[in-house]
Amino acid sequence: MRYRWRRTALAVLVASAVTLPVVGAARSPVPAPPSVTLAAPTAATLDAAYAAHRAGAGRAARMAADHGDRRRAAANRALAGPTRQLLAFDGRGPGLVTEVLGDLAHADRVAVLVPGSDTGLDTYGRFRAAAQALHGRLTREAPAGTRTAVVAWLGYQTPATVGVAVATTDLADRAAPELRAFVRDVRAVTGPRPRLSLLCHSYGSVVCARAAPGLDAADVDDIAVVGSPGTGADTAADLRTRARIWAARGADDWVRHVPHLGVDLFGTGVGFGADPVSPGFGARVFEAGDGGHSDYFASGSPSLANLARIVLGETTAVTHD
Structure with a gap:
């Protein structure tokens, strides 16, 4: 029993360490109007949906400015x-x-990026920069006639820097149905033709893993986790999806020092389990170079090159460690 509680305590500390090196997203108390509720988009209604949500962001900007929060107003x-x-x-x-970056309605290749901890509107710029870097690479390297789109999906409340939630899978469990629904909304826009990949960073890999059951090859072709502290699963097979599972970790990523533990505490998963880049996990491990935890989408990096190859379906060109 004593050993079990030691493992539990260590798992809590490990999970907390996953977020500590990252600058926290401000939890702004600024009021904002309710989000715009629309029917699931179709190719014909995409432009109208974009316009409606831009208008919502404009209203929120004015409310934030009236409240005196210049940072949120600017975002x-x-x-x-x-x-x-x-x-x-x-x-x-x-x-x-x-x-969305690119022409989602006519894309042949679609990537959905799922962020990790401390991502919110106040820190959204760095997440968008990763999506822009990937979209730029895809645009340059896609075969002639192949159209691409990248979706930056900040569709869940990410864990804060310090708090109980960072130690558990609870937020990922809540986010998983939202991600599944979003993937199916994307398929409603694009149809079954495009390849669709989920690219999941840090705690986002836990979200993708929780969403994976039920996301079969008809929904998602590939799921790639980078800088992952663990997915909450012991093996790739435990994700119960026919999508290909990929994993990578940069040589200078501090998450490589995280012990991979996972226990169930009063019905809540604490810690994140097996190392996704370990041979026993069974993912397709690809080269990420010497980068750190925030470098997977850095221009010119091996990780960005390989992520682009996965999205484009050029899987035989992916380089491995």
Whole structure:
């Protein structure tokens, strides 16, 4: 019994360490209007959906400015810009936003990025920068006639820097149905033709793992986890999906020092289990280079090159460690 409680305590500390090196997302008390509720988009209604959510971001920007929060007002105002393609926006609390880069309705290859801890409207810029880097790489390297789109999906409340939630899978369990529903909404827009990949960073890998059951090859072709502290599963097979599972970790990523433990405490998963890049997990491990925890989408990095190959379906060109 004593050993079990030691493992539990260590799992809590490990999970907390997953978020401590990251700058926290401000939990803004600024009021915001309710999010716009629309029917699931179709190819014909995408532009109208984008416009409606831009308008919502504009209203939230004005409310934040009236409240005196210039940082949140600026973030919302940027999202309200005329070229932004928002599939969802909610300015309340830390905020939620889903943004499309590229032509989703006509894309042949689609990547959905799922962020890790401390991502909210106030820190959304760094998440969007990762999506932009990937989209730029896909645009340059896609075969002639192949169209691509990248979706930055901040569709769940990510764990805060310090708090009980960072030690558990609870937020991922809540987010998983939302991610499944979103993937199916994307398929309603694109149809079955495009390849669709989930690219999941840090705590986002726990979200993707929780969503994976029920996301078969008809929904998602590939799931790639990078900088993952663990997925909450012991093996890739435990994810119960026919999608290909990929994993990578940079040589300078501090998450490599995290002990991989996982226990069930009063019905809540504490810690994140097996190392996704270990041979026993069974993922397709690809090269990520010497980068750190925030470098997987850095321009010119091996990880970005390999993620682009996975999205494009050029899986035989993926380089392995």
